[in-house]
Amino acid sequence: MRDPNPPTIRQLQYFDAVARHLNYRSAAEELAISQPALTAQISALENGLKVALLERSRSGTHLTPEGRELLPHAREVIAAMRTLREHAAVASEGHQATYRLGVPPTLGPYLLPHVMPELHQRHSGLKLYVREQPHQILLQELRSGALDLAILPLPLDARGLVVQAMFTEPLRYVIPADHPLAGRSVVRPRQLRGEKVLTLEAQHHIHSLVKEACANLGAVIQRDYEGTSLDTLRQMVVMGLGTAFLPALYIHSEMHRPEALHVCDLQGMTLTREHGLAWRAGAPSRHFYRRLSSDIIDIVGLRLGKAISLAGKYKSRGARR
Amino acid sequence: MRDPNPPTIRQLQYFDAVARHLNYRSAAEELAISQPALTAQISALENGLKVALLERSRSGTHLTPEGRELLPHAREVIAAMRTLREHAAVASEGHQATYRLGVPPTLGPYLLPHVMPELHQRHSGLKLYVREQPHQILLQELRSGALDLAILPLPLDARGLVVQAMFTEPLRYVIPADHPLAGRSVVRPRQLRGEKVLTLEAQHHIHSLVKEACANLGAVIQRDYEGTSLDTLRQMVVMGLGTAFLPALYIHSEMHRPEALHVCDLQGMTLTREHGLAWRAGAPSRHFYRRLSSDIIDIVGLRLGKAISLAGKYKSRGARR
DNA sequence: ATTTCTTGATAAGTTTTAACTATCACAGCC
DNA sequence: GGCTGTGATAGTTAAAACTTATCAAGAAAT
Numbered sequence: 138m139r140d141p142n143p144p145t146i147r148q149l150q151y152f153d154a155v156a157r158h159l160n161y162r163s164a165a166e167e168l169a170i171s172q173p174a175l176t177a178q179i180s181a182l183e184n185g186l187k188v189a190l191l192e193r194s195r196s197g198t199h200l201t202p203e204g205r206e207l208l209p210h211a212r213e214v215i216a217a218m219r220t221l222r223e224h225a226a227v228a229s230e231g232h233q234a235t236y237r238l239g240v241p242p243t244l245g246p247y248l249l250p251h252v253m254p255e256l257h258q259r260h261s262g263l264k265l266y267v268r269e270q271p272h273q274i275l276l277q278e279l280r281s282g283a284l285d286l287a288i289l290p291l292p293l294d295a296r297g298l299v300v301q302a303m304f305t306e307p308l309r310y311v312i313p314a315d316h317p318l319a320g321r322s323v324v325r326p327r328q329l330r331g332e333k334v335l336t337l338e339a340q341h342h343i344h345s346l347v348k349e350a351c352a353n354l355g356a357v358i359q360r361d362y363e364g365t366s367l368d369t370l371r372q373m374v375v376m377g378l379g380t381a382f383l384p385a386l387y388i389h390s391e392m393h394r395p396e397a398l399h400v401c402d403l404q405g406m407t408l409t410r411e412h413g414l415a416w417r418a419g420a421p422s423r424h425f426y427r428r429l430s431s432d433i434i435d436i437v438g439l440r441l442g443k444a445i446s447l448a449g450k451y452k453s454r455g456a457r458r
Numbered sequence: 459m460r461d462p463n464p465p466t467i468r469q470l471q472y473f474d475a476v477a478r479h480l481n482y483r484s485a486a487e488e489l490a491i492s493q494p495a496l497t498a499q500i501s502a503l504e505n506g507l508k509v510a511l512l513e514r515s516r517s518g519t520h521l522t523p524e525g526r527e528l529l530p531h532a533r534e535v536i537a538a539m540r541t542l543r544e545h546a547a548v549a550s551e552g553h554q555a556t557y558r559l560g561v562p563p564t565l566g567p568y569l570l571p572h573v574m575p576e577l578h579q580r581h582s583g584l585k586l587y588v589r590e591q592p593h594q595i596l597l598q599e600l601r602s603g604a605l606d607l608a609i610l611p612l613p614l615d616a617r618g619l620v621v622q623a624m625f626t627e628p629l630r631y632v633i634p635a636d637h638p639l640a641g642r643s644v645v646r647p648r649q650l651r652g653e654k655v656l657t658l659e660a661q662h663h664i665h666s667l668v669k670e671a672c673a674n675l676g677a678v679i680q681r682d683y684e685g686t687s688l689d690t691l692r693q694m695v696v697m698g699l700g701t702a703f704l705p706a707l708y709i710h711s712e713m714h715r716p717e718a719l720h721v722c723d724l725q726g727m728t729l730t731r732e733h734g735l736a737w738r739a740g741a742p743s744r745h746f747y748r749r750l751s752s753d754i755i756d757i758v759g760l761r762l763g764k765a766i767s768l769a770g771k772y773k774s775r776g777a778r779r
Numbered sequence: 780a781t782t783t784c785t786t787g788a789t790a791a792g793t794t795t796t797a798a799c800t801a802t803c804a805c806a807g808c809c
Numbered sequence: 810g811g812c813t814g815t816g817a818t819a820g821t822t823a824a825a826a827c828t829t830a831t832c833a834a835g836a837a838a839t
Contacts, residue, residue: 143467143468143539143543144467144539144542144543145466145467145468146464146465146466146467147464147466147797149542159603160815160816161815161816162814162815162816170797170798170799171798171799171800172815172816172817173798173799173800173801173816173817173818173819174797174798174799175816176816176817176818177796177797177798177817178797180817181796181797186543186546186547186549186550187546187547187550188546188549188550189742189743192603192738192740192741192742193740193815193816193817194618194738194740194805194806194815194816195804195805195806195807195814195815195816196805196806196807196814196815197603197814197815197816198815198816199602199603199738200603201555201606201741201742201743202555202556202557202558202606202743203546203549203550203555203742203743205555205556206545206549206554206555206556207542207545207546207549210538210541210542210545211542213538213541213542214467214535214538214539214542216538217531217534217535217537217538218464218465218535220531220534221465221470221528221531221532221534221535222464222465222507224527224528224531225507225508225509225524225528226507226508228507228509228524228527228528229507229508229509229524233527234522234523234524234526234527235523235526235527236523237523281520282480282513282518282520282521285522285523296835297515297517297835417513417515417520419513419514419515420513420522421510421513421522421524422510422522422523422524468826481786481787482786482787483785483786483787491826491827491828492827492828492829493786493787493788494787494788494789494790494827494828494829495826495827495828496787497787497788497789498788498825498826498827499826501788502825502826514786514787514788515786515787515834515835516785516786516787516833516834516835516836517785517786517834517835517836518785518786518787519786519787617806618806
């Protein structure tokens, strides 16, 4: 009873046509239907609304006062529908929607500024909504549908996802300028034995990487001074609280001038993290996402080739359709 | 080809429901349909728009980026439809539309100000669009559908119309204050013999009334000074160009203070015009129009009873369904 | 690892809706 | 009085929308 006979869009279009022609037959001709079909739909509309819209007579048709009143509203509906269809037409051609991309906070600010401009050049009209979150949160949001894409550290639990490895980023060793090892571009691993190493909070992927490396190296993790961001971590090293492993892209982006810090590598032992692009296996835009991932690999190779190394080939993990 | 599969309102409502539930089964429950029916309509919608709106998986459903983009537009359509239906619901109850009423210029300004306030009291929300035109034009516009109602002088060619007689209005004799007959409230008809009588242009109904009367009275119509309105006619009398017959309601409204004019009646011979309300016989609101006519009769009786006389009983002329 | 539950998709059949053709009844016109 | 043009009606057909029953696959529990 609450929703007796909702009008259909078609009925409104028919109404509009009759209102413009004030003649059933010619309106029916415009609509490419027969006149009885038009009559039936109009009277169905009137019954549904319980309002007489048109006054029929043997000599033509007029709008009733109510019909005059409701016609603009009917046209509003038709116009809204046209707008929807126009947007849908655009969306069905290019990839004009806004895609939600998640990135870890230790990567996004240092990668995306180098990549986004050319990515937009390659995909004009592309709109990315970028969200920074710890990688576990990203994974969860990706699974739940809150994100469409995420850049994540590898390896990861790829069930239900497609993961495209993109590039491998070294972690470089950073020490204060007044540290005994300062000045050397390459340091031997054994020289780190006993060194104080600062790192980020445990929720960051870097934490576990550095922790494991320190165990092998015999260096000491300073758990009571964990940084909340790479920038604070750097400040802590500058202040002499210890040393740190910082991602190469961070160093590339933020440490153009030496400042009070010295950067070096470990001889024969490169600490790295690998990044991949992930999306849900069933996502309708998955082909576009794969294209995006190869574009990112390409752009990273062009612009950041010195700082990182690309994925050997496109590897995909996890289920796929 | 140009219009392959336009979405239906129903499909948009289904889409909205699925977008809210992110679950076909519970959305189907809300919509009181089966889940397969919902699946079918959603995929019909996607095929029609050629856009994937939803990403189905065995564990729940998400919006695609395109779906997120189009959902607000779909809701616009639904909202526009709701607005239409709300207006229709109002229109189907009271008479809330704007009715187009035509009145002759020699009556409207002198009748409606006395009638409209109480008419609005009796029909709260009533909206009348009043249009002044010569009566032949009114009749033509009423027949063509440009007007819904018209107040017209009787009798008239009522084919296809319903005409409700309302009241009879005397025409009173107006002379300059310095005229020999001035000062008498009743004048004998024979005293008008040879008098110069001014009147309106031929298109006004009054013209033929006065012309015929003058023929009987032996008075002389001044054809070279025809007034374009009752006000100019009055001014012409004031200026001494002649005498005139003016409608009682005009006199009642505009001549509160005597000015330079004298008003009198003809003994045993009352020149009158009769007014009725007319509408098309097939008009869906015809019962309301009849009600309006009796309300007007009633109000005129209350407020203007001294100046005019009511229709004896409701007479209707012309075809009716 | 297997079972169970939940998900959306599919198949087959039924009901409802929208359309067609043919025709009617009436108004207006010559 | 016939002719033309109007919307309404009847009867039929085709398409669309819905139903129930079932399936296949991922998730979660055992």
